[in-house]
Every structure is written in C-alpha cells, then in structure tokens.
Amino acid sequence: MIGEIKAKIIKPARVVTPQCCAPVEPPTKATMWRRDRYLKLRPSFNPDACQRESTVEIDGKPYCRLHAGGLALDKWLKGELVEKGQS
Numbered sequence: 059m060i061g062e063i064k065a066k067i068i069k070p071a072r073v074v075t076p077q078c079c080a081p082v083e084p085p086t087k088a089t090m091w092r093r094d095r096y097l098k099l100r101p102s103f104n105p106d107a108c109q110r111e112s113t114v115e116i117d118g119k120p121y122c123r124l125h126a127g128g129l130a131l132d133k134w135l136k137g138e139l140v141e142k143g144q145s
C-alpha cells in the first residue's frame with residue numbers, strides 16, 4: 059500500500075506587478091552603460107527607472123519596497139503621514 063505522509067509543497071503562482079517607477083541616475087562616468095545593459099536584459103522595462111518590480115503603490119504610482127521606504131520616510135518627515143491610533 060502506498061500512502062502520503064507529507065503533503066507536497068506547492069509554490070504560490072508568481073504575481074507580476076508593474077516596474078517600480080522611481081527614476082535612477084545613470085553612473086556618472088559611463089552614462090549610456092546602464093541604459094544599454096538594462097534595455098538588453100529587460101526590453102519591456104524603462105531603462106531609466108528602477109529595475110525592480112513594484113510591491114506597493116504610493117499616490118497611484120508603483121514602487122518597490124526600497125524606493126517606497128524612502129518615499130514614505132520623506133512623507134513622514136514632512137508630516138504628511140499620521141500615526142495610527144492617535145486621536
């Protein structure tokens with residue numbers, strides 16, 4: 059008799075999200091290098107923007123966690139975010 063002892067692990071399906079829209083400055087010494095390289099690697103992505111996929115949306119724009127974190131911190135320091143639970 060054949061019986062299953064441990065359930066087979068099924069990976070969740072990959073969720074495709076839009077590219078992070080944060081602009082990224084090219085390297086100062088080889089300005090075209092970044093653009094050429096990323097255009098080859100991911101032709102559907104904008105080579106002048108961050109190459110990560112987005113995980114959050116801020117003000118209607120998609121951002122990866124790295125850039126969203128910086129943006130959220132800027133908003134926090136400007137007082138645009140309100141601490142939850144305070145009344």
Ligand SMILES: [Zn+2]
Nearest residue numbers: 078108122125
């Ligand atoms: Zn990003």
